[in-house]
Amino acid sequence: MKTAVVLYTSDLRVHDHPPLRAALAACDRVVPLFVRDRAVERAGFAVPNRLAFLADCLADLDASLRGRGGRLVLRSGEVVDEVCAVVREAGAGEVHLAAGVSGYAQARERRLREALRSQGCALHAHDAVVTAVAPGALLPGGRGSDHFAVFTPYLRRWSALPPRPVAGAPRAVRVPEDIGSEEPPRRSRVTGTSPGLAPGGEGEARRLLTRWLRSGIARYEDAHDDLAADATSRLSPHLHFGTLSPVEAAERARTAGGPGAEAFVRQLCWRDFHHQVLAARPAAAARDYRARHDRWRTGRAAEEEVLAWKEGRTGYPVVDAAMRQLRHEGWMHNRGRLLAASFLAKTLYADWRTGARHFLDLLVDGDLANNQLNWQWMAGTGTDTRPNRVLNPVRQGLRYDPDGRYVHRWVPELAGLAAPRVHEPWRLPAAERARYDYPAPVVDLSEAQARFQEARRHP
């Protein structure tokens, strides 16, 4: 009787799950294991929004496994210790998991492999579980480089790759009976979550994907940047927790076809792109990918401005709308992320890490690779070789929220003010402006622009 452990991390599903399939193919019994990792808590990544979403995911995964005759085993502690303990209890000869990209995930895999070897247990890390294409599977032509630094050539190669076949969910999962498990966490017990937080779980992910492909994706190409249209897939939390397989999402989108599908698959490729950058440069999670020698503003004034940004009261309506959506939903429209990030890093000229951290504190899809590298892209320290792009929040508002509906939704103080004026309320005559209980701009745009250009001129 052979037994395997499947360590779940960011892959909380039963469909299209190579580690689970491999374990079932090789062994009679499998222990599906999730460890609430103390190291994740120590790093401050176990935030309410994601803990609540995670609770849904674990409950759903447990239910799916029970429907197949198994169950999910839940532990908490140091991940290596807990896996080793379960391996011992189950007499397992192999452990399967999805390969991860972050420095932490890479170290975890290394430490796990070492610890298990001394117990005579093998570790199998599976590619193309967290991403559609494994980091390092595609490399640029010229020698020396271990990753792509430009998206377009990466997309070309990524698109030409034959996709890994999508694996179905297993019919049966036989789990040894004497392996103890903790109670799964309850979503309702998590405090401090965003009121409009989306539900988690693989079932929800699959319903969302089906609905998206049937009725949402068709207008994605035209409307994905329209803040009020809210025409994005909202699949990001499911991709982050792995309740949805990126391989399956891409495959089913390609089958659905059309320009919307192509634009959506392109976003899945962006996700892989950022993962392969982080896998090759794990330090980029906390340090400039390209040093631009920025002297980010510090001190009292800057801190106050950053606080106004976090609280959605910068006086720039579309920025504030985006920041309030983040607080309320634990999610933000992608266009909102871009303009909010540009505002912090370029207009306020505050350290991108401060903004990235705030996003990770609230985003239900808060993903190290996507979040940190998109922030770096916007801050001009990322892979982009043209570091001086600044998004003007007024122009962004006029362009991506032309009728002001997004601002009206999230900044109700301005609900009575029509576009285009809603994007620059400070230009209202003083008497009229006083009717709206809305702050004046924290900084002047042209002053901010000059300050930024000046700082970049003198490294």
Place this chain on the structure above:
DNA sequence: TTTCGTTTCGT
């Protein structure tokens, strides 16, 4: 085969 210079282009 490998290295180097040139051209193109970048969410």
Place this chain on the structure above:
DNA sequence: CGAAACGAA
């Protein structure tokens, strides 16, 4: 500015 591709050497 600098990555990537490509063709010349």
